[in-house]
Amino acid sequence: MTSDTQNNRAGDQGLFRAYLREFLRFDPPTIRRAALLNIISAxxxxAGLLMLLPLLTLAGVFDTEDSSFTVAHSLLSSLKLNWDFETALVFFVTLIAVQAWLMLLRDRVCRSLQLRFADHLKQRLYDAVAHSRWSYLTGRHSGEILNVLTSEVQRIGIxxxxLLRLSTLSLLALAYLSVAFRMSPPLALLALGTGLLLWLLLRSTDRASRESGILLGQANRDLLTRTQDFLSALKLIKxxxxxxxxxxxxxxxxxxxxxxxxxxxxxxxRAQMAYRMGGAVALAILSYSALTLMALTPARLLVMIAIFARMLPHLSEIAGGRQQLLHMLPAFSAWQxxxxxxxxxxxxPPARDEPAPLQDRIVLGRVAFRHPQSHLALTVEHLAIPAKKTTAIVGVSGAGKTTLLDLLSGLLAPDSGTIxxxxxxxxxxxxxxxxxxxxxxxxxxxxxxLRDNLLWGNAAPTDNEIRCALEQSALFELxxxxxxxLDTPIGERGVKLSGGEKQRLALARALLRKPxxxxxxEATSALDGDSHRQVLxxxxxxxxxxxxxxxSHRHEELAGLIDGSVQVADGRVEPWRPAPGHR
Structure with a gap:
């Protein structure tokens, strides 16, 4: 075994343990319930297989002195039943009915557990993304995040x-083996050894499953990224x-x-086919060995073949489930x-419901910030913005105006200095x-x-507050x-509204926050003259x-509106200066 193979398997084992810890912490009571139902069902x-022995004995296939029948008969005799063929049939049917009911409960619990665990992963990641720093999020493509939230988490759910299916199949295989050991320990050991050998021979598919999972995750991410880029630029593309x-x-x-x-x-x-073919060969070897080497009676051999025939598909599914888990691990790694x-x-700290007051001024002292996704370095020696005043932020495109606003809003934290x-x-x-x-x-x-957009990001405002915001934003007449x-649909991204109407709607929504x-x-830069004047x-x-x-780049239209201005040039922020005619 090469060092790369050993490292890959060690990595898979560590990743699987991390996944298992995450799953087991999710809902321990339900997981214990699912495990208990699995054990009882197995x-x-x-027990249903064991019941075949007394049934076949009572039907004349086995000798009543057979040790297997004696054990089953003694167990049922302890229930004080009148043991005959009819009673055995009724007991067998009842046993199968109870087993079917337990399997129904087990499958419902396991399916619910799977879906809720996937939802849990989505909710944890969504919460983490929502509370991440803006400086970090700007460096991640939204398609990458969306891919993990959707495709990758869906793969983890599968x-x-x-995983739940594997636990069920493993317990069933143990149940079959226990019955087989009861009937013929040497033959059961031979079957177990043959199965382990087949599993070892087919472990070569592990690497292919893992690499396939990695490549599928990359392909899904590329698809979602291209789709998002296409939809965001659809108008320009057309x-x-x-x-x-x-x-x-x-x-x-x-x-x-x-x-x-x-x-x-x-x-x-291919692995499933190999398991089935290997299982058929193993069954043939076991049958030959049972008749020639172990001198097993034909009747007992018939029951053993029935047991192994039922067990082999489960073993094949166990192997396939293991491949599915290896294929899933890269998705869990991406989520993790x-x-x-x-x-x-x-x-x-997280935002509180109570807004902070602003009565005096905002002051930036010796603030420095270098944007991680660009060459821009912003420096502010001293800036004091008075409260209850209207201030223009002036500067050419790329000078750092938006970065300054992000610092003032708390969206970005300065590398040094204090606000x-x-x-x-x-x-x-x-x-x-x-x-x-x-x-x-x-x-x-x-x-x-319109109402949905007004209420977005706002508490439940009164009708008077909504009317006041609409009047202030010159949207009431519309x-x-x-x-x-207000219950008029406006379409995706407000396609039924003009540019000016969109901005006035955004302004009304902002005013409802009582900021x-x-x-x-640059909220008015794309508006026509009338819409621009209405907003101003x-x-x-x-x-x-x-x-x-x-x-705003339309500085001449701000005359008489602003109390002062702040000049931003090449990342350097000048002090606040009063506008002409203001002190």
Whole structure:
């Protein structure tokens, strides 16, 4: 055995132990219940096989002096039954009925356990992603995260089904072997040894199963990444007439996923065929040995063949289930690695429901930050932004304006220096983000109604609060014209609204948060003149009620609106300067 093979197997064993620990911690009471049902079901299966002996004896196939019959007869006699062929048949049917009922309960518990465990993995990872630092998330493609949350977790769920199935099949195989040992210990030992030899010979498929799982995970990630990129750029693709090339790329990705899955299926089916053929050869050897070497009676041989014939498919399924688990382990590794990375980059402290007040000013002192995904390095020697004022953030594209806003909002943490809000360090204000309303250039509009989008990210506002926000954002007249009002569907990403209507909807949603700090990051740059003026008029009406930061290239239209400005150039942030006519 090569060192690489040993390392791979050691890695698989460590990964499987980690997976098993995660599973066993999930729901111990239900797992114990499933294990108990498995044990009882296997015991009932063995009891059903043992019942064949007295039945065949009473039918005249075996001698009543046979030791196997004597044991079964003594056991049933202890139940004070009138032991005859009819009683044995009734008892046998009852036993099989109870066994079928237990198997039904077992399968329901195991299937529920599998589905809930997969849901648990999704929920844990979703929570970890949601609480990760923004600086970390910007370095991960959303397609990679989506792939783990969907495809990889689904594969883990399938692997969990095979794990539960393996435990069932293993207990059944033990039940069959116990009956076989009762009838002929030498023959049962020979069968056990033959099965172990066959398993050792076919372990060569382990590497192929593991590598197939890795390649399938990569193919699924590429497919989801391409799909997301395609949907996000669909309008531009259609404008440029590039549909054909993207269809070709998508088809290649789909074909790659199918090829990886088919490769595993080929490996799996070849192993299954080998187990079946090997099992048939082993059964022939056992039958020959039983008749010629062990002088087993034909009747007893017939029962042994029936036992082994029932056991061999289970052994084949055990081998296939083991391959499925090896194929699943790379998916669990992807989930485990992403979860660990998110936990290592966890965003603390979590936001509280109570917003933090802003009454005096925001101060940045000797703040430095280097963005991990770009060459930008932002430095702020001293910046004091007064509260209840409207401030313009000025600078060319790429100067660092958005990074400055991310620092002010607490989305990014400075590498050095401190940010204070009313004299309290921002790191000590877990409710700060609840005090902020942020409107980016690309407005987030969800599929649903106007009301759904207004309520997104907000508590249940009153009708008066909604009406006030609509009036402040110059959106009330639009809702009055619509037949269904706020319950009007606006389509995916708000396709039924104009650019100006989307921005005003985003502004109304922001106002419903009753923010201490309102941030407009190039929120009006894509609007036409009328829509741009309407949004600015709304901002003008909010003047003095809250702290407002505006990033805009149309500086001339901000005249008379702002109280001061902050210049950002090449990552250097200048102090706050009052606007002409302001002190």
């Amino acid at each position: 015991g009932m299966e063995g 692997g969990t089904y095979f 404008i440029h007439g590039e549909e054909a090339s993207h269809i070709c790329q998508f088809n290649d990705a789909v074909t790659d996923v199918s090829r990886r899955f088919i490769d595993f299926q080929k490996s799996w089916t 690695n992403l979860l660990a990375a998110c936990m290592a980059n966890r965003d603390f 204070w809000v009313d004299g309290v360090a921002l790191a000590e204000l877990p409710g700060w983000r609840k005090s902020i309303a942020y409107i980016p250039q690309e407005t987030l509009i969800q599929d649903g109604t 809702t009055e014209k619509l037949t269904r009002g 201490q700090l309102l941030i407009l990051d 008029d709304t901002v003008r009406g909010l003047h003095g009620n809250m702290t407002i930061l505006i990033v």
